[in-house]
Amino acid sequence: MAQIFHPSFNTLSKVSIFGAVFFLGAAVWGWDMLLRSPYNTQVDVAREQPVPFSHKHHVAGLGIDCRFCHSSVEDSSFAGIPPTKTCMGCHSMVWKDAAMLAPVRESFQSDRPIPWTRVHDLPDFAYFDHSIHVKKGIGCTTCHGQVDEMPLTWRTATLNMDWCLDCHRDPAANVRPRARVFDVHWDARGLDDAERAALAASYDVKSRLDCSTCHR
């Protein structure tokens, strides 16, 4: 009787049967890549802000200390976003009529806060405490990157759970002298492993891996 299928179907079927496994694997891998991609994690994506605030200018240019604005970073879980008053402290004198700063002045006059866009936004079920990390000698740039080189601010870390765990499993790798915590120019290579281990020991660094450390 007449053939229904062209001989090429043999190869076709073989390929599709064996291929299926790989197609499936590729799909899973692709999905995982998507989740880790900047699209999802927003790493290296400069965020729009009501006022185009430049850390580069204020930190690198003027050499203002982190704590000048993020004042509660040593005392509280929340590092603190400066009130408009802090901005006006200087900008009532310098750049006092810059168009760029109109929202700041407006906010100060109307006593309405400026709605900044969060750059480092942990999910609400994750509880992070700045003060203890600072106390244990974890520097700002370790997680926030070279903020002093950011005209507009972006994320340098994914803030994924595995990223947190990497450090919590080996905190010594990122410990630096307390004196240098707010030093944006600190170079991790400044210390060798032994020194860092010693430092971690002296700071009594007990990075915890219990779920309740962050989730509660």
Add this chain to the structure above:
Amino acid sequence: MSHAPQAPQAPQTPGPGGDKVIAPGHTLATVSDKITKIVLTRATPRGWYLGFAGSFLLVMVLMVSIGKLLVSGIGVWGVNVPVGWGLAIINMVWWIGIGHAGTLISAILLLFRQEWRTSINRFAEAMTLFAVACAVVFPSLHVGRPWLAYWLLPYPNTMSLFPQFRSPLEWDVFAISTYGTVSALFWYVGLIPDLAALRDRAKSKPWKIAYGILAMGWRGAARHWERYETAYLLLAGLATPLVISVHTVVSFDFAVGNVPGWHATIFPPYFVAGAIYSGFAMVLTLAIPLRKIYGLQDFITLRHLQNMAKIVLATGLIVAYGYAMEAFFAWYSANPYEESMLVNRMTGPYWWAYWTLLLCNVLTPQLLWSKKIRSSVVALFVIALVVNVGMWLERFVIVVTSLSRDFLPSSWDTYTPTRWDWGLYIGTFGLFLSLLFLFIRFLPMISIFEMRTLVPTEGGDEEGHG
């Protein structure tokens, strides 16, 4: 099966082909014709349409129940604290159990060279497949956040988290998916030669192509047959341990827990026996009407029914032993919680379930000792139905009664299924039947080529005694 009581001599032929596995007077051609024509016959019987419509309606019930569940949450069910599991788990265990007969028949009996199996194995396998399909509906839906159920699978993720392999539920994931896969392969491989037969007999082009693709270019060459036989045997070998393992793992869901009434070492064998028990009951329930409707009495003879009845009786006795042991342990352990568990089963809020289950699973099958009843198709059908009900009740007693009263009397409470609980259960019947209807309409429900092997060698069936 070795525990099965020695079967009495096959009865003197009451109906056509009484003690034979195939009625006399069949030739290769007639076999093929009789079976393929069910599929290829132009006019689909009106009865089929009615039946399919009915079961499809039930599928709609299933869909609505699932929709409501997903939209509103688990709360639409009757589950609560302490009774955290309800109908969903009961039904899952029940359906999985049903499936077992299929694998048993096709795999184990194949290895044992029980030829009488050939006529029933095809739709027994199909039944397995569909039962598993129904079963898997539940575990994924019964979790509080179904859209995250994929977390039970081990896969790389940004949380660097893995599932927890100490949990029996995790074992289920693998046990059931393996079971599903192997059953599907086994069933499909078995189908290939027949698909080819259908391809060759199909009239219209589209059907030719459809069956052609499925037949995978089967030409019935000697090489094909040789490969085929090997593959089929290998799969049978693979499937055999599954019959034991799957329900063992399912029973761990309970045995590993510490709830009085769950925490028992007898569970694995007792569950496996129960599974085969309910499985064969279901095969009977389906085979009896089918052979009538499609006039297959020649192929599915009284002999088949009687053999299955014997298996039902045998496994029934094992199950009964299981019940006895549960009670004995409760008493012998002198563990106050176990004791009160037993008392609660007998006299608690769910006493009716316990006693009905004993009636269905222990007393009723004893009728099968009598040859007269074994040879009465109607009686077999009724008994099979009763056993199906009984086995469902068994799971109800294990899950609900045990949970409703455990250690602290202060938290004792009862469980009442809601219409959504029932909707989901009824719905899976719809799914099961719809698939079955499609199967008998579009695929040969009896293995053509295997039946043909029976034709020339009469008496080949004489060694067929269990």
Add this chain to the structure above:
Amino acid sequence: MTNAESPRTAPDLRAIDAIRAELSSARGDDFWHRLEELSARPAFQDWLQQEFPSQAPRFVPALERREFLRLMGASLGVVGLAACTRQPDERIVPFARAPEYVVPGQPRYFASALTLGGAALGVLVESHMGRPTKIEGNPDHPASLGATDALAQAAILSLYDPDRSHSCLRAGQIDTWSAFTGELSGRLERLAALQGQGLSILHAGESSPTLADQLARLSTRFPRARVHRWTPVHRDQERAGAELAFGRDVGTHYHLDRAEVVLALEADLLGSGPGAVRYARDFAHGRLGRAGAAGMNRLYAVESTLSLTGAMADERLALRPSEVEGFARRVARELGLAVEAPALDAFAERFAVAAARALDARRGAGLVVAGREADPAVHALAHTINYELGNTGATLEHTDPLDDLARPAAADLRALVEDVRARRVDTLLVLGGNPAYDAPAELDFAGALASVPFRVHLSAQVDETSALCHWHVPEAHALESWGDARAHDGTVTIVQPLIAPLFGGKSALELLAFVLGEGEKSAYETLRERWRAKSGLAGADFERFWREALHDGVVAGTGAPGVEVHLRSSLDFGASPATATGGLELALRPDASTFDGRFANNAWLQELPRPITRLVWDNALLIGPRTARERELENGDVVELAHEGRHLRAPVWVVPGQAEGTLTLHLGYGRRRAGALGTGVGCDAYALRTGERPWFVTGVELVRTGERHELVTVQKHPSQEHRSLARVATFDRFRADPLGATRPEHGTSELAPPSLYPGFPYEGHAWGMVIDLNACIGCNACMIACQAENNIPVVGKGQVANGREMHWIRIDRYYEEPAGTVDERVTVVHQPVPCMHCENAPCEVVCPVGATVHSSEGLNEMVYNRCVGTRYCSNNCPYKVRRFNFFPYADFETESLKLQRNPDVTVRSRGVMEKCTYCVQRINQARIQAQKEERPLRDGEIVSACQAVCPTQAIVFGDVNDEASAVARLRKEPHHYGLLAELGTRPRTTYLAKLRNPDAELSGT
């Protein structure tokens, strides 16, 4: 459940006016939102019934729609979108000008006070970025000593209650404060001209010195104005009793820590009333069951209804309310006082004799307490006995009454109503309270009120009284306003606001200031003036005084001085009362949850299981088992009560320990305008409550209606089934054989039975909790404290009925009946059950996704965001302490409720398991604090919410590894045991067995 005068029958059009008014203010979304909310109100339904009977059934509240939308949202999650979309942008909003001392992310605490039932409870209020979120006790306050009761805990929810009144209403129409003051001032001018003739003020003020001062000053501008006071839970009986005994009213407070023998007559001194929290603490202190304890106080309780105090009693006698006086007389006579006494039945007789002997043996260290609900004669007898035995001055002190008022409350209100009837009242200012709902039935206050030409009501909610007034003024919550309040011993606390009035409420002080012609004078000024005058300080000294008072939460040296009192020489109790007729008696009591009805709309309290009955979302007519059998009544049967032509329908609930022939009904239900939650819940006991018989009536007829009403309890099985779960022993046996006394007959008592697996070595901390059943009085405070601290949602009556309540710590109540005795002599044991944090936790091994795991410090952690909701852990938990979100129970919509949430605890969503965490957020904060200060954690530094609130300090939390810690010491006690420890779970939460100190003379039977 509706009572005889159903709200459905008589809707008044003010209701719909009010609704129109409320809508007129709203715009856009808000409008529709309000419309839905309003259309749900019974008032609207009533009006609808009346206006368009045909429409009524069709117009159902749009809640279904919102429900539907939410479900659709959920279903999107189902599709998986929620699982894998990227995070939405979040705004971060700093201050424009940062206030001083506010560190973002750090809570602050402020001392204040909450007043209830005539006395203040000192509290510390936790504030997150200006939001009060949690109430703790004030350790420096004599009534609190750091603890609070359940009602105080729930006050935080009342503050954020979305049903609170949002604005002034004029005849139901939204109006402004200025419009109100405008109209009022006009009238006041005229009244002033008449020297205040026709001005009447009805206030519910409770022991606020400044308020009293203002009212006193009223007479300068309005010499002929009349001031009345009404609160339904008053101390008239106590007052009358004191006058009977001493010829004058006195305040009385007790020193239970000094009392070795206590006889409580109809007195729930541990459970409710002024000073209850302090009394519970002192009482527990007097019966610390510890190895080598020398002695233990003994409590005899005589009461008609099984109260928390009765449940704690070593010997308890159930008597009809009318029989209590006779019993008191019998005790007095046994003590050799010239008092006539009736014959008592055998057991009561023996009980009286035994109690008398015990008191006699402990002269000066005994105490007889008559409760708020007891008759004056009982109070007088108690005073007499205490006086004669020299207990006065030792175990109890008399002071001047805290509120020096002219008349008893009931008489006072009657006087007002007479004035109104006689058209002598032209302007009536009702400051707080809700008399239209809770006034004595015979007065028909509502009717009278309606005839007053100009009436104003200041209240937190638009309630029954507001609806009858021309003007409604929203009242500021205690946490929103300045004021002052006196504790049971007279100590004054300055009440300071934690937040500006959310809904523009005014306090009584402010309204009165206006009436006094002081214009818009703030309560703050009024208060400071008063205290400047009182303290006699000025300038810097006063500022210092003021700051200290605010900081400490008590004004130093304001405790009321003791007064010397003597029994009236002419004191004669006369002939003993006629023994009660065969008829039924009805006892009325303030409710543990709604009190007098003011908390009816508080969801936490409504869902809080009532003491003993463990009922939720209802009140029920309590009835003894025998009486129930005689009347062929079962739980949930609705009966109709009739007394003096007044009627009331109520469902019955059978309670052992209830005096047979006595019915008990709690006040505060059947509210007709309480808000979305409280309206129509339960039945209104005020319908049968009269002025002269406020607490019990005799000769009540009971008729079965054949109707049923579903009553929901959280505990459906009352007995321990002989499983030694909550262990009990007598003190004598314990002293004789400390180890053996509390060990079960069979089974191991080992805390850690042998295991095949090596135990996990816990270096560092190992958190554990010990709960002393001997101290637990079952007051429920821990349950609400936990709810407030951990953002635990309420689920409603229906869900509770289906066994889905969410409380992380529950209190199991088991009845035990001494062999061969009647139901009346049932004894009760309370067992708080939080998560046991088992070292071998059965829940952990069965979770397929590892959502519940063990921490290195032995916490059994529940990771909500990992949970997929298999509920396997709950099945496998022998203690059934795990709670599941079967639906999205947490309210993500109501804005005001979001303000209450504890920012340190995740708000759980649908399909997630949750349970007690040992307040891990507090552990983490304390640890971080210690680490920052580079020091080890101190014992007692971490205090769980339940521990902090416990009045009797029954709950102790700490580090088991630290030998010196309190918890470690308790774990060494001989009667220390683990619940179901024989299962090998190795619970970290463990118990100390309960010890009873029965009277040998009585425990014979």
